[in-house]
Amino acid sequence: MCTTCGCEEHVHEHEHEHEHAHARTVRVEEDILSKNDAYAAENRRWLAARGVFALNLVSSPGAGKTTLLVKTIQALADRLPVAVIEGDQQTSIDAERIRASGAPAIQINTGKGCHLDAHMVGHAMADLAPARGALVMIENVGNLVCPADFDLGEAHKVVILSVTEGEDKPLKYPNMFRASDLMIVHKTDLLPYVSFDVDKCIGYARRANPGIEVLQLSSVSGEGLEPWLAWLERGVEAARL
Amino acid sequence: MHEMALAESVLGIVEDTARRERASRVRAVRLEIGRLANVEIEAMRFCFDVVTRGSVADSARLEIEETPGAGWCMRCAATVTIDSAVDACPRCGGYQVAVTDGTAMRVRELELE
Numbered sequence: 001m002c003t004t005c006g007c008e009e010h011v012h013e014h015e016h017e018h019e020h021a022h023a024r025t026v027r028v029e030e031d032i033l034s035k036n037d038a039y040a041a042e043n044r045r046w047l048a049a050r051g052v053f054a055l056n057l058v059s060s061p062g063a064g065k066t067t068l069l070v071k072t073i074q075a076l077a078d079r080l081p082v083a084v085i086e087g088d089q090q091t092s093i094d095a096e097r098i099r100a101s102g103a104p105a106i107q108i109n110t111g112k113g114c115h116l117d118a119h120m121v122g123h124a125m126a127d128l129a130p131a132r133g134a135l136v137m138i139e140n141v142g143n144l145v146c147p148a149d150f151d152l153g154e155a156h157k158v159v160i161l162s163v164t165e166g167e168d169k170p171l172k173y174p175n176m177f178r179a180s181d182l183m184i185v186h187k188t189d190l191l192p193y194v195s196f197d198v199d200k201c202i203g204y205a206r207r208a209n210p211g212i213e214v215l216q217l218s219s220v221s222g223e224g225l226e227p228w229l230a231w232l233e234r235g236v237e238a239a240r241l
Numbered sequence: 242m243h244e245m246a247l248a249e250s251v252l253g254i255v256e257d258t259a260r261r262e263r264a265s266r267v268r269a270v271r272l273e274i275g276r277l278a279n280v281e282i283e284a285m286r287f288c289f290d291v292v293t294r295g296s297v298a299d300s301a302r303l304e305i306e307e308t309p310g311a312g313w314c315m316r317c318a319a320t321v322t323i324d325s326a327v328d329a330c331p332r333c334g335g336y337q338v339a340v341t342d343g344t345a346m347r348v349r350e351l352e353l354e
Contacts, residue, residue, distance in 0.1 A: 024353055031346060032346040033250060036250070
């Protein structure tokens with residue numbers, strides 16, 4: 001029997017009223033992504049306890065995330081331990097490329113999912129078991145929309161934009177540039193062959209996020225790689241404290 | 242589609258709440274979506290209808306309250322209203338505006354029976 005209105009007696013006489021009396025409003029006030037955010041907070045604690053510096057690398061498909069990772073791993077080989085979590089809808093091609101470059105890697109296949117979430121990444125981190133004080137790079141699914149909303153527990157999102165894309169991407173996908181702390185303008189070796197205005201691009205990124213840091217580099221020529229490695233090492237140092 | 246993942250998260254919260262409240266049916270779901278959130282309202286409505294089919298919230302009414310966007314203009318040292326994260330400050334026309342509000346994506350309340 002309904003305890004709020006005691007309606008059991010008149011249920012057959014006034015069916016409409018009965019239904020009405022049963023309807024009630026319940027306050028929820030819960031963030032749509034609260035479950036993900038709780039997992040992300042757990043990941044962040046787990047990483048902090050191990051002094052691990054974790055980054056969430058985001059970009060459109062084809063911006064060169066995996067190539068950048070391979071170059072970074074090779075360049076850091078004697079400097080610090082690096083581990084990688086690879087996110088793609090299908091295949092383990094990227095994780096194999098990373099392992100071939102000398103770093104442990106775990107592949108997450110999201111199937112139809114368009115982004116990594118904190119729950120998947122938590123499991124992957126436990127399986128990966130990075131060394132204390134390591135750098136963990138999480139390569140998200142190539143997509144400038146969804147991954148912006150999903151906190152994985154990382155220290156920073158790093159957005160990679162290649163010069164073969166339009167310089168107006170930050171205006172088209174402002175949320176991703178707002179969510180990121182660093183933008184890497186990638187494939188700068190191709191600048192002589194494309195009409196990509198780097199200054200305009202940086203200006204657009206700063207409209208979305210006035211505080212975003214910017215680095216320009218080419219994984220092919222190696223130009224600009226050293227400031228990126230220094231940025232990573234500063235982050236690793238800070239996470240170890 | 243991005244809104245599909247969000248709609249699934251909404252359904253998760255709705256189902257948990259309905260179970261806790263021992264509700265037999267969800268009549269309405271009220272969301273707050275900020276103007277600067279990564280959500281296309283019409284896509285959200287479509288995805289909500291798809292993911293709730295056959296659930297406790299089947300054919301529930303989806304009510305969406307859109308809240309305005311706000312940012313802090315560093316040049317004006319003032320809070321201003323903006324419609325997108327790349328909008329210029331409506332007072333000085335500058336782009337030194339950091340988003341401060343309007344990114345919420347919340348389940349506010351449910352109507353249960």
